Amino acid sequence: MLPEVTATRYVTPLREGGSLPGIVEADDLGTYVMKFTGAGQGRKTLVAEVICGQLARRLGLRVPELVRIQLDPVIGRGEPDPEVQGLLKASGGLNLGMDFLPGALGFDPLAFETDAAEAGRVVWFDALTGNVDRSWRNPNLLVWHGELWLIDHGATMIWHHNWPTAAAAADKGYDASDHVLATFAPDLAAAAADLAPRITEELLTEVVSDVPEEWLADEPGFDGPEAVRRAYVTTLLRRAAVIGDRITLGERSQDKPSQAPEWVRVRLNRNTGKSAR
Incomplete structure (x- = not known):
């Protein structure tokens, strides 16, 4: 179970995020980026956020520590x-917090570098979770003490918004043309060889057990939170077995040209020795 703290002071909103997260201080003297159950x-x-954050950490990727945060809405009355x-007011009770990384900078692919191994691991992980929001437009990566940190996984596992589509989604490919790390020659073969065998039923069961039960309750089509947990495990386990062969990096598909922007295609082609298309 995630550690639990109580918010003691609401500091400021972070308006960069669509869900309007906020910085809060808590009774453990920590500072957190808080995401709210009452957000749209x-x-x-x-x-x-919990499933992807905890899974990434277990795979050796850097994600800020997650905590459960109890919120009394009265702390924001000022x-x-x-x-x-x-x-x-809409978020009283249990919410989610991520450790605040003071002084962290947003990742800029034209200003910062990362190696092919780390790029491959991040792209493979995002393909596994179907992350549509780690693009060059919105990297959702931070650089802190010279290292890459992954944040904001709310736009992953889109299939859990429509569970009947989950089985088909497990086999769906991942177009990484817009991925912010696509131009760093990500070593996807090495990433798949390393990470895929580590995605076991036991690991996924541990990860989904960190999701608070009340966030899984009353899910249509399921007889309770444990059934929902099993559905996450089943879908991710199936996807981990096949996704390594279904990631594209700006290549032309059979019926349309590359969807990557020109500057991405130029850098991709420079890495592969191909001419621009």
Whole structure:
């Protein structure tokens, strides 16, 4: 189970995120980026954050530590923004926090470098979880103390918003043309060889057990939270077995040209020795 803390002070909203997360201080003297159950995206965004964050950490990728945060909405009564006030009022009780990394910089692919091995591991992980939001437009990566940190996994596992599609989604390919690390010659073969065997039923069961039960309750089509947990395990386990062979990096498909922007295609082609298409 994730550690649990209680928010003691609401510091400021982070308006870069669509869900309007906020920085809070907690009774363990820690500072956290808090994501709210009352946000428009709903509790499944927080479920995705827990599953992907905890899975990434177990695979050796850097993700800020996650905690459960109890929120009394009264701590935000001094906040002048009515939108924030409404969010706090709608989010009393259990929410999710990520350790705040002071001084971290947003990753810029034109300013920072990463090696092919790390790029491959991140791209493979994002393919596994179907992350549509780690693009060159919105990297969702931080550089902290010279190392790459993964953040914001709310836009992963899109299939859990429509469970009847999960089985088909498990076999679906992943177009990494827009991925922010696509131009760093990601070593996907090495990543798959290393990471795929580590995605076991036991590991996934441990990961999904960290999701609070109340965030899985009353899911249509399931007889309770444990059945929902098993569905996550089944889908991710099946996807891990096949996704390594179904990742594309800006290549032309059979029926259309590359969807990558020109500067990405130029760098990709430079890495592979191909001419621009």
